[in-house]
Amino acid sequence: MRQVRAIAVNTFKETIRDRVLAVIVVFALVMIAGGLWLGSISLGEQGRMMKDFGLAAVTGFGLIVAVFIAAGLVHKEVEKRTVFVLFSKPVSRGAFIGGKFLGLCATMAVVLAGMGLFLFALVGVLDGRASHMVLVATAMIYVQLLTVMAVTIFFSTLGSAILASVLGICVFVAGQLSQNVLSLTRLGKNPLTEALSWVVYVIIPNLAAVDVKAGVVGEQTLAWGQIGLWAAYLLAYMVVVLALAALVFRRKEF
Amino acid sequence: MHSSVILYEVPSSPRDTPQHEASRPAVLVCGLHKTVRVGFRARRVEILRGVDFEVRRGDVFGLLGPNGAGKTTSVKVILGLMRPTRGSVSIGVESLADVGYLPENPYFYDYLSGREFLGFCAHLFALDADVRRERVEGLLRDVGLVQAGDLHLRKYSKGMLQRIGIAQALVNDPELVLLDEPMTGLDPVGRVEVKRIIESLRERGKTVLFNSHILSDVHELCSRIAIMREGRVIWTGSVDEALAEAETLEDFFIRVVQA
Numbered sequence: 030m031r032q033v034r035a036i037a038v039n040t041f042k043e044t045i046r047d048r049v050l051a052v053i054v055v056f057a058l059v060m061i062a063g064g065l066w067l068g069s070i071s072l073g074e075q076g077r078m079m080k081d082f083g084l085a086a087v088t089g090f091g092l093i094v095a096v097f098i099a100a101g102l103v104h105k106e107v108e109k110r111t112v113f114v115l116f117s118k119p120v121s122r123g124a125f126i127g128g129k130f131l132g133l134c135a136t137m138a139v140v141l142a143g144m145g146l147f148l149f150a151l152v153g154v155l156d157g158r159a160s161h162m163v164l165v166a167t168a169m170i171y172v173q174l175l176t177v178m179a180v181t182i183f184f185s186t187l188g189s190a191i192l193a194s195v196l197g198i199c200v201f202v203a204g205q206l207s208q209n210v211l212s213l214t215r216l217g218k219n220p221l222t223e224a225l226s227w228v229v230y231v232i233i234p235n236l237a238a239v240d241v242k243a244g245v246v247g248e249q250t251l252a253w254g255q256i257g258l259w260a261a262y263l264l265a266y267m268v269v270v271l272a273l274a275a276l277v278f279r280r281k282e283f
Numbered sequence: 284m285h286s287s288v289i290l291y292e293v294p295s296s297p298r299d300t301p302q303h304e305a306s307r308p309a310v311l312v313c314g315l316h317k318t319v320r321v322g323f324r325a326r327r328v329e330i331l332r333g334v335d336f337e338v339r340r341g342d343v344f345g346l347l348g349p350n351g352a353g354k355t356t357s358v359k360v361i362l363g364l365m366r367p368t369r370g371s372v373s374i375g376v377e378s379l380a381d382v383g384y385l386p387e388n389p390y391f392y393d394y395l396s397g398r399e400f401l402g403f404c405a406h407l408f409a410l411d412a413d414v415r416r417e418r419v420e421g422l423l424r425d426v427g428l429v430q431a432g433d434l435h436l437r438k439y440s441k442g443m444l445q446r447i448g449i450a451q452a453l454v455n456d457p458e459l460v461l462l463d464e465p466m467t468g469l470d471p472v473g474r475v476e477v478k479r480i481i482e483s484l485r486e487r488g489k490t491v492l493f494n495s496h497i498l499s500d501v502h503e504l505c506s507r508i509a510i511m512r513e514g515r516v517i518w519t520g521s522v523d524e525a526l527a528e529a530e531t532l533e534d535f536f537i538r539v540v541q542a
Contacts, residue, residue, distance in 0.1 A: 031407070035406035110390055111391060114404070117461075118408065
């Protein structure tokens with residue numbers, strides 16, 4: 030546990046001190062503020078537009094940060110040969126993967142908290158009242174992105190950082206669509222396509238299940254019990270994927 | 284009394300003879316083979332072709348050889364960074380918690396300061412906070428980096444990186460220290476400092492195994508040496524034995540390697 034904590038703290042320092050991250054966050058804040066302009070040209074829907082656009086920007090920029098940092102973290106350690114220092118000490122491959130993930134979780138928490146609070150403040154100014162649902166939606170985006178990060182770290186133990194980034198983004202997109210694809214194929218009543226989409230549905234994390242953006246802008250009533258269960262499922266999914274990543278990484282030689 | 288850990292035991296070599304715990308050397312490498320696959324067609328390349336040597340407790344042992352002889356690979360296998368294809372390695376300490384390692388041409392986390400980096404390394408061992416602090420400050424002093432302790436590693440020169448690398452290898456006060464080219468990139472003052480550190484390790488009864496091309500340092504520091512060529516140990520013995528056969532260690536090394 031001591032090693033996991035040390036690696037997590039080190040990973041947090043590494044990512045938070047990265048100037049690229051600061052640039053992405055500043056750009057994201059500017060984009061979120063751009064929602065003010067979009068709101069001004071939408072008749073009477075300023076607050077709704079701001080929430081909609083702002084949460085989409087939080088998701089998009091959060092995804093960029095999550096995927097690109099997660100894909101590079103393990104690779105950088107191998108390429109720059111800092112793994113020699115770590116694995117010549119009593120550090121297991123599992124502790125390394127766990128520490129990297131937890132450090133990145135902390136970084137993402139800071140990044141999303143910054144973007145979420147900024148959006149919350151803008152929506153508060155526009156609506157004249159606090160919209161706590163914006164913060165809840167940001168927390169749910171956080172759960173989605175943690176899942177994508179875990180998957181990206183897993184892919185980064187198998188192949189290159191670029192491949193891991195691309196696959197991470199693919200899993201994010203597929204995770205938004207897998208439920209809909211399953212429902213559509215069920216309508217077709219073709220057993221083969223239904224079975225295939227069921228396999229995809231089981232393998233790909235169902236990220237859409239914890240997406241509450243539609244509820245925040247008032248388009249959908251949210252079933253919190255179900256959302257909680259799906260969030261627990263995603264947490265279990267992350268544990269399994271990280272355990273697989275540790276297994277793959279154990280086979281590696283340096 | 285130390286217990287020991289057998290890192291690998293791939294019992295294919297007739298030299299894998301069990302030894303009594305107490306008489307087990309600091310490092311025992313028997314019949315080590317390592318084959319890797321390279322290139323698109325996964326061509327098999329034999330890096331180690333039967334490496335045998337023994338490092339006794341308290342020895343300063345030099346592993347010598349021309350470039351590509353397999354010195355670094357041997358050290359990596361001893362540490363578990365690579366798995367042997369065949370052969371066995373055992374180290375006479377409790378676990379990796381009693382081992383220190385300096386890699387060749389080390390690169391460390393350049394976003395950390397020297398002090399932060401040593402603190403991070405100390406955190407990886409079961410050390411109390413007071414011991415950690417004391418160890419970090421002591422090592423910074425020993426390697427002459429107290430003034431530069433708060434500078435980020437990206438601002439360190441090659442010699443400073445080498446010195447912080449030696450400090451991180453000693454942060455757990457290890458019984459067995461493996462140093463891969465510890466003198467590389469050091470100016471004469473840095474080399475004297477590193478030699479002093481190795482001497483003080485020897486005085487404290489620690490076992491040191493180091494790879495080096497600088498034979499004058501090997502002559503000064505080592506009690507025993509092994510010379511490798513093309514993945515094999517071709518000569519092993521004491522420095523005195525080597526010097527009985529040639530005027531200088533350099534002459535002896537060249538004669539053995541070119542034989």
